[in-house]
Amino acid sequence: MCTILDMTTSANTSLPVFANEPFCDFSDAKIAQQMREAIQHAESRLTAEKYPLVLNGEEKTTKTEIVSVNPARPSQTIGVYASADASHVPSAVASASKAFASWSAQSTEKRADLLLRAASLLRERKMEFNAWLVLEAGKNWGEADADTAEAIDFLEYYALQAIQLAHAKPSIQYPGEENQLVYLPLGVGAVLPPWNFPLAIMAGMTCAAIVMGNTVVLKPSPLTPTIALRFVELLLECGLPEGVVTLCQGGPEFGDALVGHPEVQFIAFTGSKKVGLHIHAKAAQTQPGQRGIKRTILELGGKDGIIVDADADLESAANGVVASAFGFNGQKCSACSRVIVDQSVHDEFVEMLKTRVAALAQGDPVENFATGPVANDAAYDRVLGYIQDGATRGTIVAGGHAKTKPEDGYYIEPTVITGLTSSDRLCQEEIFGPVLTVIAAKDFDDALRIANDTEYGLTGAIYSSSEEKLHRAAREFHVGNLYFNRKCTGAMVGAHPFGGFKMSGTDSKAGGPDYLHLFSQAKSIARKLA
């Protein structure tokens, strides 16, 4: 055994085996009642008081504020937050930097233990977090619960992975030497999560970074500040030392300045292609005083396609496409927004989609409807704009309208559009809403061509009973997460490491065995033996 540098305090032989957190069964009346009570309790905690920006234990004044509202009922304020701007970046980074010396010197076991304790507390308080996801992100109960379960999974998975990595040894000992490879933290990082998985992705990126000994400045999405605040409070309750996660609610201005700060060594970003590419470019500009090349971990948008082959089980395909396209109202990077159907079954398949879409009940997530509102007024206008534009060249066969005026909630009907070709902007640009385009393919070769005819490469699926076609898709369908005969959403930590090709990101594979490497630098140490 190598003894040059003892990175850990105990052996990893008794590590628990990772298992995904089970989802709640809301058809059980008792569990449904717990969920209702949690929502009522969360609503009773809403306050008009502003949450301050606190840096290094000091309250800071801010010029602007963030007002987070319920997208199902925009008149309901969920939280008001002091909003950090560029002037607050130096103190935020100083807070993280100060904490780095002691946090990075902790054993991996100690850091992992914090994540494991946070996972258990989150499990205990699952309904409370589900309730915030319903109220602030507009998720129905099942989607909220999946977000919370994924957060628990990330915490436990990364805790176990970190311990394994701390014990990883190079397999080859050079003759006459003792050789070791150790994984060290990078330093201070910026964590910039999106609004749509405001618990799982925010917690996953943050905790992957800190379990490796880094400290971070976390700037959540301005649409979902409360969920991040509640999670950081939970970490503090579990013993998170001050400064290891410096929470700053803020908008793009703060995020932008944070990315450019010379002491920020890495940026973990999940969000849109536009912002991700901007961050990529900004991080590449060396700042005066900068001592390292900034690392960017970028997980971006998608334009995900599902191929429905002529020999597919069409019932199963229609169910999978509807779940992938309209789950959480299409607001997933993994959502199916293009279904590519063999022309011989196209019309039959469209009829099956129409029946299923008509059966989707839409309403307030508090009441757990199948579909709900989109994120905010900007999303409402953007999605309606795409639908109106699509109607001029294609045929709307389901939905096609706003269901409410924006002041009554940002509801847009689940919409299916046929008759467009792959090059149409509706089949190329990420809409990020409940809009599905159906594209007819001449044959399987054509279907594969269309599936790859996008700058994105995140998820994809194929429904076919032909082994040969599935094998071809495995080789030729160019996406980071490919699924056979099932929906293209709902990646499970450990089973489906998640990350995209092409403009969908740097393929970081969150929830996979290589993810933590991205938050560390490996040091090779060799000692000459006497």
Ligand SMILES: NC(=O)c1ccc[n+]([C@@H]2O[C@H](COP(=O)([O-])OP(=O)(O)OC[C@H]3O[C@@H](n4cnc5c(N)ncnc54)[C@H](O)[C@@H]3O)[C@@H](O)[C@H]2O)c1
């Ligand atoms: N690939 C994935 O794993 C994945 C997962 C979830 C969401 N997404 C994508 O995220 C997008 C939806 O999320 P969103 O609307 O919150 O994305 P977004 O790009 O608008 O914002 C993401 C985060 O970046 C911050 N930000 C915005 N401008 C910034 C700047 N100039 N500098 C630094 N930070 C800045 C935002 O405040 C937010 O915290 C979709 O495109 C979706 O596909 C991808």
Ligand SMILES: N[C@@H](CCC=O)C(=O)O
């Ligand atoms: N990991 C999620 C998508 C995250 C993006 O929005 C899924 O697999 O559906």
